[in-house]
Amino acid sequence: MELFLTKLIYNLSLVIRLVTALITSADSDKKVERDEFASILIKIGLKRNVAKVLTYLAGVAEATSREIEIGSDLRQPEVSIAMREIRKLDWIVERDEKNPGKGRPYRIYRLNKSLPEIVDYLEKEKSMESERMMKQIEKLRSLKSD
Numbered sequence: 001m002e003l004f005l006t007k008l009i010y011n012l013s014l015v016i017r018l019v020t021a022l023i024t025s026a027d028s029d030k031k032v033e034r035d036e037f038a039s040i041l042i043k044i045g046l047k048r049n050v051a052k053v054l055t056y057l058a059g060v061a062e063a064t065s066r067e068i069e070i071g072s073d074l075r076q077p078e079v080s081i082a083m084r085e086i087r088k089l090d091w092i093v094e095r096d097e098k099n100p101g102k103g104r105p106y107r108i109y110r111l112n113k114s115l116p117e118i119v120d121y122l123e124k125e126k127s128m129e130s131e132r133m134m135k136q137i138e139k140l141r142s143l144k145s146d
Contacts, residue, residue, distance in 0.1 A: 030059065034055045034056070034059060037055050037058075038051040038052050038054075038055040039051075041054065041055065041122075044122060044126060045122075045125075045126070046122070047082070047085065049072075049074055049078045049079070049081060049082035050082045050085050050086060052072040052073070052074055052082070053068055053072050053074070053079060053082040053083065053086060054086065054091070054111075054118065055072070056068055056071040056072040057092070057109065057110065057111050058111060058115050059071075061110060062108050062109060062110035063108065063109055063110070064106050064107065064108055064109075065079055065080075065083075065106070065107060065109070068083075068109065083109065089121075090112060090113075091111060091112055091113045091118060092109050092110065092111060092112050093109070093110055093111075093112045094107050094108070094109055095107070095108050096108075
């Protein structure tokens, strides 16, 4: 009986989390804002999947992979690849939550950096990239003038 109740509580909490993710992704004003934010991230050089996952995680306290899939409208392999890249940048924290009864624990993600910190990082990267390009252009000019 205790195991049954534990599993029931686990399933209910999972359903609540999924419904919350669906409600969040269904809210049209927030969706438009998230789409615009993701679009800008893509335009400045982030991969589409990474931009969508970051945008979703910025709007929630924490989420499972399944919630990220639903909220960002991505498939599981796309979320996994995006998470790998975000993990390399140290922008997320992961924790495992034990699954009552049998089965693997599920992983819960949350942003490790705030959005302003991520935007600052991207700004610095783009600035350094621009400086490198300008140095190359100057080098081209000096070679042509010789």
